[in-house]
Amino acid sequence: MQGRIVKATGSHFVVIGPEGELTCRARGKFRLEGEFPLAGDFVEAVPDGTAEGMGVIKALLPRKNRLVRPPVANVDRLLIVASLAPPVTTLTLVDYLTALAEYHDIVPLICFNKTDIADAKETAARYRALGYPAVAASAKTGEGLSELAEALSDGLTVLTGESGVGKSSLLNALSPNLSARTGEISAKNGRGRQTTRHVELIPFGNGYVADTPGYSSFDAVEMDMTEKERLPWCFVEFREYLGRCKYNDCSHVSDEGCAILQALQDGHISPSRHESYVRLYDRLKEVRKWELKKK
Numbered sequence: 001m002q003g004r005i006v007k008a009t010g011s012h013f014v015v016i017g018p019e020g021e022l023t024c025r026a027r028g029k030f031r032l033e034g035e036f037p038l039a040g041d042f043v044e045a046v047p048d049g050t051a052e053g054m055g056v057i058k059a060l061l062p063r064k065n066r067l068v069r070p071p072v073a074n075v076d077r078l079l080i081v082a083s084l085a086p087p088v089t090t091l092t093l094v095d096y097l098t099a100l101a102e103y104h105d106i107v108p109l110i111c112f113n114k115t116d117i118a119d120a121k122e123t124a125a126r127y128r129a130l131g132y133p134a135v136a137a138s139a140k141t142g143e144g145l146s147e148l149a150e151a152l153s154d155g156l157t158v159l160t161g162e163s164g165v166g167k168s169s170l171l172n173a174l175s176p177n178l179s180a181r182t183g184e185i186s187a188k189n190g191r192g193r194q195t196t197r198h199v200e201l202i203p204f205g206n207g208y209v210a211d212t213p214g215y216s217s218f219d220a221v222e223m224d225m226t227e228k229e230r231l232p233w234c235f236v237e238f239r240e241y242l243g244r245c246k247y248n249d250c251s252h253v254s255d256e257g258c259a260i261l262q263a264l265q266d267g268h269i270s271p272s273r274h275e276s277y278v279r280l281y282d283r284l285k286e287v288r289k290w291e292l293k294k295k
């Protein structure tokens, strides 16, 4: 049958398809070909005859995209959870994460949580002005939750954001039936253990959500954003100026005749977004070939 991997633990995969559910073991074949099945993958799986409900993955269907952290494929939406109350998320990180979403062709949705203790209207409006949906919400008071629920009701949404911003709390508040499972995930992973292969897609509305343990640093290599040539395009408001610089290989950092820098000077691009671009560009510039090989 064709189905989708809704749970991946590193040792086995749970595949759900029209004919039901199969628990499949990870086979060496995929590792050798450099393609390891991930949660979110669409696969061809068949019963393996050992026991009822046990199966084997025969083939991976083509992927739309994949994230490295968390390891998940065919992501439709990235829910970037930020907090303007401690632990305060820097807007640089929000900018990095919107760029990450664009890089992988994923629609970003930003949620500023904890509005019960830190107002986020103005900051949310800044991102809406860029064309990104941005919700001010509180897992505690319920503000913004109906808006979030509606946005998450189809496709596969992956939550991301630093540890402690309230990702799991938001999911718990959104749906009581999510609560046990998200609780289980955070208890198992705890803080700091970010490399876990365990990813579970939880049904939500007509779609799925995947909670992930937060992280404390942003590593562009680990996030698989290694082609710095693509970075300018990942800042949406830069797009209309691309191709208008004096030099074709303009880095939009300090080159003469740069259309982006001109737009910045004219007030069409915000200084903080451009600064985030420069910082991310500088990090990608340092990525050496051996680091790419390491992946």
Ligand SMILES: Nc1nc2c(ncn2[C@@H]2O[C@H](COP(=O)(O)OP(=O)(O)OP(=O)(O)O)[C@@H](O)[C@H]2O)c(=O)[nH]1
Residues within 6 Å of the ligand: 113, 114, 115, 116, 117, 137, 138, 139, 140, 141, 161, 162, 163, 164, 165, 166, 167, 168, 169, 170, 186, 190, 191, 212, 213, 214, 215
């Ligand atoms: N005041 C307030 N506190 C919140 C809100 N949402 C979450 N918290 C608190 O913030 C802390 C962290 O919440 P979590 O939901 O565990 O955060 P997380 O993003 O899932 O963190 P990791 O799983 O470590 O990545 C908890 O003590 C929550 O009670 C909110 O809207 N308002």
Ligand SMILES: [Mg+2]
Residues within 6 Å of the ligand: 167, 168, 169, 186, 211, 212, 213, 214
């Ligand atoms: Mg959590």
Ligand SMILES: [Zn+2]
Residues within 6 Å of the ligand: 245, 250, 251, 252, 253, 255, 257, 258, 259, 260, 261
């Ligand atoms: Zn330029």
